[in-house]
Amino acid sequence: MNGKTEYADLTHILNPKCVAIIGASEKQGKVGQAIMQNYIDAGFAGGLYPVNISATGKIMGHQAYKSILDIGRPIDLAVISIPAPAVPKALEECGKAKVKGVVIVTAGFAEVGNVELQEQLVRIAKKYKLPVIGPNCLGVMDPRSRSDTLFLPTFKIDKPNVGGISFVSQSGSVGSSTLDLISGEGLGLARFISYGNAAVVDEVDILNFLAHDPDTKVIVFYLEGVKRGKEFIEVAKKTTKIKPIVILKGGVTESGAGAAHSHTASLAGSAQAYEAVFEQFGFTIARSLEELLYFAKVFDTQPLPKGNRVAIITNGGGHGVIATDAVYQNGLVLPELSKPTQAALRKVMPPIVNIRLPLDIGGDADGKRYSDAFELLSNDQNIDMVMAIVLFQTPGADEGVAETVAKYMAMKNKALVAVSTGGSYTKSHVAVMESQGVPVYDSPNDAAAALAALYKYAKYKMSGK
Amino acid sequence: MNGKTEYADLTHILNPKCVAIIGASEKQGKVGQAIMQNYIDAGFAGGLYPVNISATGKIMGHQAYKSILDIGRPIDLAVISIPAPAVPKALEECGKAKVKGVVIVTAGFAEVGNVELQEQLVRIAKKYKLPVIGPNCLGVMDPRSRSDTLFLPTFKIDKPNVGGISFVSQSGSVGSSTLDLISGEGLGLARFISYGNAAVVDEVDILNFLAHDPDTKVIVFYLEGVKRGKEFIEVAKKTTKIKPIVILKGGVTESGAGAAHSHTASLAGSAQAYEAVFEQFGFTIARSLEELLYFAKVFDTQPLPKGNRVAIITNGGGHGVIATDAVYQNGLVLPELSKPTQAALRKVMPPIVNIRLPLDIGGDADGKRYSDAFELLSNDQNIDMVMAIVLFQTPGADEGVAETVAKYMAMKNKALVAVSTGGSYTKSHVAVMESQGVPVYDSPNDAAAALAALYKYAKYKMSGK
Known part of the structure; x- marks a missing residue:
């Protein structure tokens, strides 16, 4: 969380008891509908609270609320999927409602130049010490708790087995396709985190959390760039003493780095610089998407x-x-x-x-x-x-x-x-x-x-x- | 054919009209039974003639003969699967019967030290100008003609589509598992040739044949060693002007070469020597089993x-x-x-x-x-x-x-x-x-x-x- 790692506890995002879906909808094709459907289909055992500013009555069988402040119960995770300009207000309300974690899937922030709108989110998150994943991300999937904010058609992605592999991807498409591959191959997943713009919770926070997560046996990263390089290395150094980190770095050639920059607006460094540092601190470097999984499965089981x-x-x-x-x-x-x-x-x-x-x-x-x-x-x-x-x-x-x-x-x-x-x-x-x-x-x-x-x-x- | 390539015509082995199975049997578990079953299951349209020294009446519904000389019709391909000591006599009879090609699947020759027994085969083949594949091999499969001498349980191997990939392997196990992979992935096969001890027909003959084979678009080789290195290069040089050769060389490390020697008694050279020569003559070098197929399928289709x-x-x-x-x-x-x-x-x-x-x-x-x-x-x-x-x-x-x-x-x-x-x-x-x-x-x-x-x-x- 940009230098303030003390409150980056992702437990309630990954293993929530009560989830509010802000932007929930019954309309097919809406992200808020897909996420509601996910939690219902997965058999999520906790409370599910749809929130929609124009809500009356129920959404998909669950009592709906106009604001998270109306629910009147403690909420662990709020998933926000409303238009970008409305997100700061919704996040402010999450803070007031003492929500324990937020995933913002909405796009339209720094990645398209709306830097100030994203900065608003950062200020609100800091004010309430809110761990926020996103914006512009797929969010999380946890096969144990069945918390699943992925808003892709469920029939297109195989469901993973429970296991020890935690897969972290800045990129949503690498994230979802690799998750699908992990599931299709029958590998065991601990946590899936696709964190998008990393406005609040970033690579350092996620690595820090997974390092101490007892369900995570091996951490697998697809990474295009790192914002807090020094802190990342600090945490990684400690982590590889405990468990393996397998990493595929995107943007290791000059042109690849250019593509990465236009993709997630992250600054990708040179291949040599990364590899030298990574090797020194006990990272396992994968050179292709296949190697990520080949290495992950041997670390998870052997x-x-x-x-x-x-x-x-x-x-x-x-x-x-x-x-x-x-x-x-x-x-x-x-x-x-x-x-x-x-x-x-x-x-x-x-x-x-x-x-x-x-x-x-x-x-x-x-x-x-x-x-x-x-x-x-x-x-x-x-x-x-x-x-x-x-x-x-x-x-x-x-x-x-x-x-x-x-x-x-x-x-x-x-x-x-x-x-x-x-x-x-x-x-x-x-x-x-x-x-x-x-x-x-x-x-x-x-x-x-x-x-x-x-x-x-x-x-x-x-x-x- | 060890320096005499003029009579290494494999057409009748790969695309036979009439096939004799010497050692045909109805007994489950016998190689001669498996081969008969193959031709029957594949719907081979040509004549099928079981030969067995103790035959009376029919074998698997086909009139059986005690010797190939008794059939009284022109035979294109004789497949020999009888005990090693009896093979020379059977091969001699194939020569007399003017058979156009022979596959000897029987093992127990040079690979176990019976060099003289193998030399007998070579002398007979030369005498009758007989193209002979083997001994100690799986033989051939041709999805167009449905000629198939593989004696492995048919339910264990997927059947290939017809296409332009010809796969050649000294090793039977690499051959059969790769054939299965080719089939499972839906790639198109032209010819499959597993040639074992290469007593008569060797790498040079096979390469020469496939170079001029209109059904073969890309030649894929798993090779441990080459007996006639100079001739192989001569033919390869001409072949890569016409069509691509993809090659995986087994035994490129010192220990791997040691393993290759005890496997097929072939002398494997150093990785550097092979790669340098191969590259110079336009070979496509695969560094793993996967690459063999990855390269083969792009050459076959693009x-x-x-x-x-x-x-x-x-x-x-x-x-x-x-x-x-x-x-x-x-x-x-x-x-x-x-x-x-x-x-x-x-x-x-x-x-x-x-x-x-x-x-x-x-x-x-x-x-x-x-x-x-x-x-x-x-x-x-x-x-x-x-x-x-x-x-x-x-x-x-x-x-x-x-x-x-x-x-x-x-x-x-x-x-x-x-x-x-x-x-x-x-x-x-x-x-x-x-x-x-x-x-x-x-x-x-x-x-x-x-x-x-x-x-x-x-x-x-x-x-x-």
Whole structure:
């Protein structure tokens, strides 16, 4: 909150008991209608209070009020979606009504040059010590509390599972499409925050809140610019000591920065400057939208490894070769198996299996053979992480193998990722593994990059910087 | 064929009229059963002749023979799946029967040290000038002729669409899983060839054949090693003058090469040596399994661009920023729009739209607005390629937009790629675009890499090297 972080408590915005929708409407196509519908469809269990200056009677089955001051009950979150010129007055009333947090989705402020109108909001928020997200934003979604201010057609976005990933995006479109992707892939969401113009609550406040949020296991940021760079770094430094931050920086080329400036009016710095700073403070840098998710899912589900030694188990030789290349290209290594592990594997594996890493257990490998391999590798002190490649096109790979991989998620002393490449039959088995928390990747390259991100962060954390 | 390319005609293997399955069986789990079933299930229209030394009567409804010599009709393709020691005799009989091509799926030759047994096959093939694929391979699949020697459970692999991508893999597991991925993604396959030990027909022969194959628009290779390096380069040099070759090299790190050696007994060279040679001769180098497909689909569907100037159209600002970064990071540029295009866009776009690239046409953009943008950009001589970002989470993006993008596939003077990020609603619309031949990517990063591959190859071809 622009230097005054002491009152940026987002708890009531993300987990409200009572919500007022200022600008609520029954008219299809209105933002206030979409938001009301969201809370109703999501089965939000708290109180829902539509506010509309021309309200009489009920809106969508809920008693409506002309002003938030008329409700006469404590409101945790007010969502404002009325025309921009009317927003300051509504915000002032939120302050008077002792609302605990506000999301302003309305656009038409600094991003189109109405700087003074936005400054009015800032002054009111400061006066009442109101945490305000926005304006010009999608707002928040919290799958636990079912607080959801996104005003997009609900049938267009998959609903997320509950999990440990908190996704923060200045950009609404990156926010909503990535949220949809997170949901479509079955990943677990803790908090979603799209904060738009950041007039009051900004990146620093959000990072600060998520750092201390017990539901957030990994913080994932799409960031175009930072207003309070120094404070951001201060908070980030403390945060990466507690939990990982994965970040995709938009506007890292000169032209990209130009596009970012015209997009959110934020000043994007150079790629080098950001990356150097980010790396120094233990950030995990994603270089594409995919990497954001690839890294997020491994951090959400896997323990931090003690070293960079990877065991590859595969039922396909070619994938073993590609995975080995990818492991080394990402700064990880395939260790030598310990002598006892070698001897034990020799006993249970068919004679044709070469007892070394990558461990190619054969195109006919079934659940039993995978289980034997996992069991022995999980006890080998030379191994920190396991990449299990399961190609479901082979005769032996079936439900049994998917369940074996899921079972060895319990192998909590080592990080585990799986790789399965294929079409519909494969995807149905990937879903089984992912539903049990195994991070599954299409290719060995992505899996190796994810393990490398995990190791790099673990190393940073162990270094005690 | 190890220096004698004159008789490596694979036409009859890929497009046979009559097929003999040596080792055909009714016994579930037998390779000879799976192959018979494949030809029957695929609706192969030619003659199908099961051969089994202990045959009496019919196998799976087809008259069976004890030897291929007993059939008494010209056979185009013989598929051999009998125990290794019996293969030389069967191959000799194929020669005598004047078979036009052979696929030996049986394993147990040079890859397990039986070098002399494999040499016998080579001698017989040479004697009869028989093109032989294998041994120790999955063989071929051709979706036009429905010739399919893959002996994997059919329910585990999606069936491919007919198209222009020919995929060649030494490795059976990379082959089958990538084939499954190609099919699952709805890409168009011309030929699939998994050639195993390459005892007779090798990389050089296959490349030579595909170079002249009118059904093959792009050749995609997963390669661990090349036996006849010099000849391979000779043929490749000629091929890239005609059509693109996309290649993923396995075993590019020292450890990866070690794994490759124990996998297919091929000698993998260093990454640098390969890449330098490959680039010099106009190969498109993929660095992951995903890139193989990302590049293949743009080559299969899009015209070669005349320059490196990309127009980005987007309904999401953040994606525009990420795409701009990705374009520049891949050596492409966003040009200035020509004055007439600027003026024309100004007339049809809402006032809030900033008339520059990336062209952010707004979160409320519908089919009409995309259509207007495409129409004007397609006439701009400053533009060589178009990246259309469509985020289907927004209120305006629906069937109409998907159809507009598909329609502008007809904009054949410029290459077009689309980007759509999201879950189930998005995926259903991606399917519409892809069914009309638009290459769609999850992220701007992948789309930019694909356009860059297209441009790089176009530049190589134009250079007339």
